[in-house]
Amino acid sequence: MKLHRTNRLRTLSVGALAVTSALVLSACGTDENTGNGGGKTDAASNINCEGKGNLLASGSSAQKNAMDVWVQKYQQACKETQVNYKATGSGAGIQEFLQGKTAFAGSDSALKEDEIKDSQKVCKGGGKGINLPMVGGPVAVGYNLSGVDDLVLDAPTLAKIFDSKITKWDDTAIKKLNPDTKLPSTKIQAFHRSDESGTTDNFTDYLNTAAPDDWKYEASKAWKGKGGQSADGSSGVASNVKQTDGAIGYFELSYATGSDLNTVKLDTGASKPVEATVENSSAAIGAGKIVGKEGDLAMELDYATKAEGAYPIVLVTYEIVCDKGNKADTLEATKSFLTYAASEDGQKALEDIDYAPMPEEIITQVRETVAKIS
């Protein structure tokens, strides 16, 4: 009996994969077409190509897909610059930047005090490293529970689930939030990241801020909760959730859409539960504020926001450059690439791949700062 079920599940998942890949492929196709019809020339004219040669950057894997799109569009316009972004992870990215190996770094968390101090060695002439928030992303909580397509959870419940204090799907706490849903008594299998990650940092920061009584651990890149299963990378977590009935895990929204997983709607205290969407997370980023000083645009997010339609588990990833004293041979290209990334076109390109554009008042400041880089 069991064998039958797994077989059927497998057939289903293969079918789902085929359908999604077909959709994704056709989506790519239409994109290309509109691009050729006029968007392309448009984009080309909006990108200001300056500088040439090899532009090296590395860092956060969370913004890899965004970078891929930017790089592709940028290179279409600027043939003389090769942009090369290696998704080595935020830590390694900052490291390489501080060693002067790259022109800029991508990172899920802003530079720390001592890293800013270190950056003065690379940034010549009294410059220092600054954070430019460029990409936002909703961290979706995806689940796989047969028969349930609509699930509302709140921060305390999520905290208890991920800390193995709630172990069955028909727990009263979950039932109370979903009065109209028939919940099975399946065992909850909570998946978290096994590697250190900015996604974990943001997710636990959210749990710690929005449900301090139920999530006692401090926010950190390494997972500190009890129990549950773990997997490497967002893709690992998503594929394990996909495979396991009764599983729940957290990852960037693009992985949820990519694997066709249902995502949890959050009861934040707003009048309606909020879904993990690009718009909703842009709204939540807008509820945060910039805390960096002297040109630094490091942000502090308001994870406990109750604003209508604001999805609070969001990840903001930064590009890290020197405000002054960038290397002369890559300065022009860096500036031109970042200008494009922060431009209206660059930010708009994010929506198609499930990343959130920065809210207007923040991206304006980023544009101003990028213009001043020297």
Add this chain to the structure above:
Amino acid sequence: MDISPTTAPPPPEQAERASATRMGDRIFLGLSKGSGITLLVVMAAIAAFLAWRTIGVLPENEGNFLTTFEWNANATPPVFGIAVLAFGTVVSSIIAMAIAVPIAVGIALFISHYAPRKIAAPMAYIIDLLAAVPSIIYGLWGALFLVPHLTGLYTWLDQFFGWTGIFSYDGGAPRSLFTVGILLAIMILPIVTNVSREVFKQSPKMQEEAALALGATRWEVIRMSVLPFGRSGVISAAMLGLGRALGETMAVATVLSPSLIIKESLLDPGGATFAQNIAAAFKEAGPIGRDALIASGLVLFVLTLLVNGAARMIIARRKEYSGANA
């Protein structure tokens, strides 16, 4: 007087040949000595590098390097300990050995003593091929095929041996140290099998035939002649396998659900190994984090040396059985 007197000078071409041989000997000696020294130098260089970085980072540690469970080397202050890693590495390797060695010896005996040549040759060849499969392929196979199919075995183990505690299972994807052990067993099977087979093949034919002539069955021949003769060889084969199991990285990283907790049950997801932890934690590691990982690598290095040393001692003690004296 065909034999030339010793006092007579050798004919010129003979002298030339003799000195040429001596020259060849000297070159060969130099080459082999050089190779031997290179090996020692490489080992020493690795050890020195690991030790140097370890000495640098250990004072930074807020926890106890040997007994702390936590691995949070990038935090300020950094806390890291190898207790869980050592436990996971040793336990998964022991499980792998317990499964692989008996099976490998069985296969080796079958190939060398039971199977007709028509079957033995292709079988040996296939076992050889298993060794050539890259570990990431084992990892993928393990994660996508082995893990989903182990639920039945786990449930069975829980039903009959759940009372022991170490085999209790409460549902959930079986991505545990036990699964890792099974996968490692498959991975080390070829090397243990091959070496054992070679050793069994070398067992003295005369003894076997003598035993047969005295009326022993084939099993008795194997028990009395082949196995005692091959024991030290099988132990070395097992140790070679153990060496691979201890250091296996990608397959473990793909199959295990790592966490820095020692679980009472081997079937619960969790645990970690040295190599897996290095692979998983390296990409986000800062300078201290990296050195901390190198320190854990030093422990793995020492552990492997100890295992090999122990194997040497066992083999030395059983020398009287070995083929060298037969």
